[in-house]
Structure formats: C-alpha cells, structure tokens
Amino acid sequence: AHKVLLSAAGRGFPEANVPWGTRLKLHAADYNDDGKLDLLVGDFRMEQQEQEPLTAAQVRKRDELMAEYQKLMNRYASIAAAGEAGRLNAEETKEYEAMREKMNQLIQELQPLQPSNYTYHGNVWVFLRQ
Numbered sequence: 515a516h517k518v519l520l521s522a523a524g525r526g527f528p529e530a531n532v533p534w535g536t537r538l539k540l541h542a543a544d545y546n547d548d549g550k551l552d553l554l555v556g557d558f559r560m561e562q563q564e565q566e567p568l569t570a571a572q573v574r575k576r577d578e579l580m581a582e583y584q585k586l587m588n589r590y591a592s593i594a595a596a597g598e599a600g601r602l603n604a605e606e607t608k609e610y611e612a613m614r615e616k617m618n619q620l621i622q623e624l625q626p627l628q629p630s631n632y633t634y635h636g637n638v639w640v641f642l643r644q
Contacts, residue, residue: 519553519641550643557637565631576627583620586613 537558545552568576590613596602597610 519555519639545640546642548643552643553639553641555639555641558634559637560632560634563631563633565629568627572627576624579620579624579627583617583624586617586620589613590617 539556541554542551543554544550545554590610593602593606593610597607602610
C-alpha cells in the first residue's frame with residue numbers, strides 16, 4: 515500500500531521550511547538482501563545566509579578587478595579555442611598561458627569580494643521495505 519515517506523517539500527527552497535530539498539535522486543535495490551526492494555534517496559538544497567555588505571573601498575576594488583577581468587576575457591575568447599587545440603604559434607602560446615595565469619590571479623583576488631551567501635546541503639536516506 516502507498517505510504518508517505520516524506521511530506522511534500524513545496525519547491526524545496528528555504529522558505530519551504532523542511533530539511534530536504536530539490537534534485538531528488540532515487541534508486542531502488544535490495545540493500546539488506548531480504549528479497550524486497552528498498553529505496554536509497556538523495557537530494558540537494560541550499561540555504562541563503564545573511565552576509566556583510568562590502569565597504570566602498572571593497573566595491574571599488576571589485577569593480578576595478580571585474581573591469582580588468584572582462585578586458586582580459588575579451589582577448590582570451592578570441593584565441594581560447596585555438597589555444598585549447600594547440601594551434602597557436604610560440605608567441606601566441608606564451609600570451610595565452612600568461613592570460614590564463616592572470617585570469618586565475620584575478621579570480622583569486624575577486625573571490626573574497628564576491629562571497630557566496632549560500633550554504634549547500636545534501637541528504638541521503640535509506641528506506642528498508644518491511
């Protein structure tokens with residue numbers, strides 16, 4: 515007979531006020547070798563957290579770094595496919611590698627200025643059939 519294992523979570527977002535989320539994954543197998551199908555269920559959810567606003571100096575720095583990153587990305591985009599395929603000459607390869615290194619540096623500098631305000635969670639349940 516039908517049995518509710520977990521009540522409906524709505525859309526699974528924090529406002530649903532339940533300890534489970536979205537992106538449900540379900541697997542049926544006999545986990546305890548009793549000849550009955552059991553369920554392994556997993557999901558994903560995220561909670562939005564409050565965060566401190568950036569100072570004016572931090573906003574300026576973030577904007578400067580983003581402008582520099584965007585300028586670099588415009589040039590990078592024009593040679594990235596050729597670079598990944600190994601079709602650049604030695605000078606272009608050197609420029610391509612320098613751009614990748616600079617982009618990684620900019621990303622590292624931007625990271626504290628663009629904090630994620632989400633906490634991610636996953637749950638796993640095993641329901642053994644009686």
